[in-house]
Amino acid sequence: MTWFTGLGLDEFKYIDQPEEITVSLGGGSYTEYIYSRSYATDGGTAIAEYNDASTAAVLNQSGLGKTYLLGVSFSDVILRNQMDMDFSADRGDLNTYEPTTDTFMLFLRAIYEENVPYATWKHTSTKESKASVIITHDLDSQSGADLMSDFVDLEISYGISANYNICTHYIDDAIDGDYYTMNNAVYQYALTQGHVISSHSVGHFRDWDDETTIPLGAPGNTMATYLPGNNGTTTTGATVYGELEVSRDPLENDLGIDVKTFRSGHLLWNEFQPEVMEALDYKFDSSFSANSTLTNFPYRVLYERSLSAARSDIYEFPMNASDGYSNDDPANVAATWLGILGNNVDNGALTVLLIHPNREYKLDELELFIQGIPEDVKAHNMDAFGEYWSARDAFSYTVSTENNILAITLGDSVALPVHTDVSLVVKDGVNLAGLRVETHMGDGVSYEAVVNDSQDLVLYSFGVD
Numbered sequence: 001m002t003w004f005t006g007l008g009l010d011e012f013k014y015i016d017q018p019e020e021i022t023v024s025l026g027g028g029s030y031t032e033y034i035y036s037r038s039y040a041t042d043g044g045t046a047i048a049e050y051n052d053a054s055t056a057a058v059l060n061q062s063g064l065g066k067t068y069l070l071g072v073s074f075s076d077v078i079l080r081n082q083m084d085m086d087f088s089a090d091r092g093d094l095n096t097y098e099p100t101t102d103t104f105m106l107f108l109r110a111i112y113e114e115n116v117p118y119a120t121w122k123h124t125s126t127k128e129s130k131a132s133v134i135i136t137h138d139l140d141s142q143s144g145a146d147l148m149s150d151f152v153d154l155e156i157s158y159g160i161s162a163n164y165n166i167c168t169h170y171i172d173d174a175i176d177g178d179y180y181t182m183n184n185a186v187y188q189y190a191l192t193q194g195h196v197i198s199s200h201s202v203g204h205f206r207d208w209d210d211e212t213t214i215p216l217g218a219p220g221n222t223m224a225t226y227l228p229g230n231n232g233t234t235t236t237g238a239t240v241y242g243e244l245e246v247s248r249d250p251l252e253n254d255l256g257i258d259v260k261t262f263r264s265g266h267l268l269w270n271e272f273q274p275e276v277m278e279a280l281d282y283k284f285d286s287s288f289s290a291n292s293t294l295t296n297f298p299y300r301v302l303y304e305r306s307l308s309a310a311r312s313d314i315y316e317f318p319m320n321a322s323d324g325y326s327n328d329d330p331a332n333v334a335a336t337w338l339g340i341l342g343n344n345v346d347n348g349a350l351t352v353l354l355i356h357p358n359r360e361y362k363l364d365e366l367e368l369f370i371q372g373i374p375e376d377v378k379a380h381n382m383d384a385f386g387e388y389w390s391a392r393d394a395f396s397y398t399v400s401t402e403n404n405i406l407a408i409t410l411g412d413s414v415a416l417p418v419h420t421d422v423s424l425v426v427k428d429g430v431n432l433a434g435l436r437v438e439t440h441m442g443d444g445v446s447y448e449a450v451v452n453d454s455q456d457l458v459l460y461s462f463g464v465d
Contacts, residue, residue: 429457
C-alpha cells in the first residue's frame with residue numbers, strides 16, 4: 001500500500017521515508033493477505049493505493065469537515081502485526097527499518113494535530129527528549145561473561161545504564177555447560193556500576209516457540225527440581241513456568257534484586273508467555289523484533305495470537321537493531337544502527353539495541369553507536385523506561401479551549417505527583433493566551449514547560465500546585 005505523499009497533505013507529515021511511503025500488507029508464499037476494500041473516489045481524493053493501483057484510502061472534504069476512508073482495518077494493520085500474526089508482511093531481517101504499523105498510528109495522530117487547534121497528546125519519549133534509546137545485552141555464553149565487565153565500563157563512561165539479560169544456564173546439555181553459577185561476581189559488578197540485570201531464560205532453547213515441546217507447566221520450580229535439557233535437536237523437561245521462574249529466582253536470590261524484564265532465547269515467542277509472566281510478576285518483555293511486529297513503539301501484548309484476545313499487563317519493547325553481523329567494519333555496523341535510530345527519532349519512536357557481549361570488536365561498534373546518539377535523544381535502561389511507559393499509559397486527561405486559553409484536566413484516577421518523565425505536547429502552544437492544568441476537582445496542578453523545535457509546548461513534572 002502506497003501513500004500519495006506527493007499531494008503535500010499535512011496528514012503525511014510523519015510519512016517521509018521510502019519504508020513509510022510504501023508499506024507491506026503481506027508477502028512471502030501467501031497469495032491472499034488481510035481483508036481489504038478499494039473504493040471509487042466519487043468526488044473525493046485518493047490518498048493511497050494498493051499495488052494493483054486500486055484506491056486504498058480516500059479523503060473527502062465537505063465545508064470545513066473532512067472524512068478519511070481506509071480500506072483496511074486497524075485490527076489488521078496494528079494488532080495483527082504487533083503479535084506477529086501478519087502474512088509475511090515483514091520486508092527485512094534485523095537491522096532494517098520497518099515502520100508499517102507505525103505509519104497508520106502516526107497518520108491518525110497527524111490528522112488530529114493538523115485539524116484540531118492546540119491539539120494535545122502524550123509524548124512518546126521522556127520529558128522534552130525527541131526520542132529514547134535502550135541498550136540491552138543478552139548473556140548466553142561463557143564468552144559473554146568473560147567480556148561483560150568491559151561493556152559495563154564502556155557504557156558507564158558515557159553515563160548509560162543498560163540491561164544485561166542473563167541466562168541462568170546451570171544445566172549441562174548439548175547446548176552448553178554451566179556458565180551461570182561461576183559468574184556471580186561479574187553480575188554483581190554490573191549492578192554496582194548502575195546497570196540492570198534481567199532474565200533471558202534457563203536453557204536458551206531453539207524450540208521455545210513449540211508449545212507441545214515446551215508446555216505451560218506449573219509454578220514451584222527450583223534449580224534443584226527443574227532440570228531441562230537439549231540433546232542438540234530437541235528439548236526435554238522444559239516448561240514455560242520453569243524457564244521464567246528459574247531464570248528469575250536465582251538472579252533475585254543471588255543478587256538481591258527485583259527482576260522485571262524478560263527476553264526469550266532467539267527472540268522466539270511461546271503462547272503461554274504473557275500468562276506466566278503476569279503470574280510471576282514480570283512487567284516488561286523484549287522478545288519480538290520490530291521487523292516481525294512492524295512497529296518500533298511499545299505496546300501491551302495480547303494473551304493469545306487472536307485479534308479478539310484481551311490485552312495482558314505485559315509491555316513489549318520490540319528490538320530493532322542488533323549485532324547480527326559477522327565481524328563487519330564497526331563503522332558500517334554503527335552507521336546501520338544509527339540510521340534506524342535516526343528514522344525512529346523523526347517519529348518519536350523507541351530504538352532498542354541488542355548486543356551479545358561476547359566479542360571485543362563489538363565494543364568498537366557500541367562505542368561508535370553511543371557517540372552518534374543525538375543530544376536530544378535520551379538513553380535509558382528498559383526497566384526505567386518501562387516504568388515511565390506504564391505511568392504514561394495510565395495518565396489520562398481532557399482538554400478544552402476558551403478565549404485562546406487551554407485547560408488540561410487530569411483524569412480522576414491520576415495521582416499526584418505524576419511520574420516526572422510523563423509529558424504532554426501542545427501543538428503551537430506558544431500562541432496560547434493562557435494555560436491551566438488542574439485536577440478533576442478543579443485544583444491547580446504545577447508543571448514545567450519548555451518549547452520544542454516546532455514551537456510546541458512540552459509539559460511535564462505534574463505535581464501539587
